[in-house]
Amino acid sequence: MARDIARSEEGKTSRRERKKVEMLFAHLKRILKLDRLRLRGPNGAKDEFHLAAAAQNLKKLAKIIPVPQPSPA
Numbered sequence: 001m002a003r004d005i006a007r008s009e010e011g012k013t014s015r016r017e018r019k020k021v022e023m024l025f026a027h028l029k030r031i032l033k034l035d036r037l038r039l040r041g042p043n044g045a046k047d048e049f050h051l052a053a054a055a056q057n058l059k060k061l062a063k064i065i066p067v068p069q070p071s072p073a
Helices: 001-009 009-030 041-064
Strands: none
Touching: 001 041, 009 041
16 A cells, blocks of 8 residues: 555655655754754744744745846946
């Protein structure tokens, strides 16, 4: 049954989307050093994770927006 699901179109879509999410978590852990939460409690962990996600989103946004080149004088 699991093999049938994996071979289906929904299974392929699920695998592709899961790969994207896993890469984002790997980036958070490796690049942004989010391997360990430093704030205590569920609210502290949620806040820290939201800050890391916001930093990751800002980094992606900075790559999309073109930087204006200075005009030669």
